[in-house]
Amino acid sequence: MRIQLTAVFEKVKNGYIGYVEELPGANTQGATLAETKRNLKEAIELVLESYRQIHEEENAGKEVVKEPFGILTA
Helix, strand or coil, rough: CCCCCCEEEECCCCEEEEEEEECCEHHHHHHHHCHHHHHHHHHHHHHHHHHHHHHHHCCCCCCCCCCCCCCCCC
């Protein structure tokens, strides 16, 4: 399986904003395009980690099966 995410970068008055179309909440800003790209990678990691924590709390006490499903690399 291959998943392609789309990063969008927009030039604004004080630098750039960036977000991932397919991942709500993964957005950031930076003074330069390079900084914004670095920040966006971190934002993706933080969003995925927060989703993981939310679901761990929701599944507490339930019998669930968890297994690795895939890896995204950038």
